[in-house]
């Protein structure tokens with residue numbers, strides 16, 4: 001099973017490391033090949049680098065690991081994503097990171113689905129700080145939760161399997177419009193981490209019986 005990670009920043013690196021370690025074939029696709037190569041080298045386990053289009057074409061899953069404002073350009077560069085699960089990790093943040101630019105009646109997840117109507121967009125990982133990924137996916141020494149929202153049940157389940165294999169707990173929330181809640185949840189996480197000064201070794205979770213979370 002192969003995963004293309006589009007972007008070569010902090011989240012791309014954190015996810016590449018965890019997915020490669022979990023046994024997935026990782027390809028990092030970025031507009032700057034040298035940056036993609038550095039992330040692939042950090043991930044090891046056979047991870048490789050490529051351009052955005054080639055990476056997306058070659059993989060079963062595509063992670064969009066760029067700012068929400070760059071989603072349209074990156075999706076255009078990725079080419080045909082028909083039928084593919086596209087994991088949207090973005091938060092539509094204001095420039096000072098202390099607010100959201102859209103919400104209530106839509107979400108970044110839904111806007112990305114509109115940009116790639118034939119893809120199966122799955123919201124996931126948006127509530128987890130990059131520094132938590134760099135700490136092996138744990139916050140305050142405890143496992144963290146990946147919240148999933150998407151309209152295609154099989155894509156949601158496949159992303160759940162990836163997240164669990166990478167060591168995360170998972171709560172499936174419902175259809176993609178539940179991203180309208182998940183993005184403000186990430187906003188609260190940022191407000192606590194940076195605004196209230198709790199730092200980045202934190203993550204939201206949900207107390208729910210494991211059998212009911214999936």
Ligand SMILES: NC(=O)c1ccc[n+]([C@@H]2O[C@H](COP(=O)([O-])OP(=O)(O)OC[C@H]3O[C@@H](n4cnc5c(N)ncnc54)[C@H](OP(=O)(O)O)[C@@H]3O)[C@@H](O)[C@H]2O)c1
Pocket residue numbers: 007008009010011012030031032035064065066067068070073074089090091092093125126127128129130131186
């Ligand atoms: N950081 C976090 O803790 C965190 C947590 C949860 C979710 N997220 C979300 O994860 C996503 C990535 O965040 P990050 O922290 O990894 O950001 P980052 O470190 O700033 O990296 C952003 C990446 O996107 C690339 N990029 C920017 N504009 C692009 C464009 N027009 N076309 C192609 N690539 C472009 C950048 O490429 P260049 O290097 O060439 O500029 C870079 O590789 C964002 O949507 C963010 O909201 C972040």
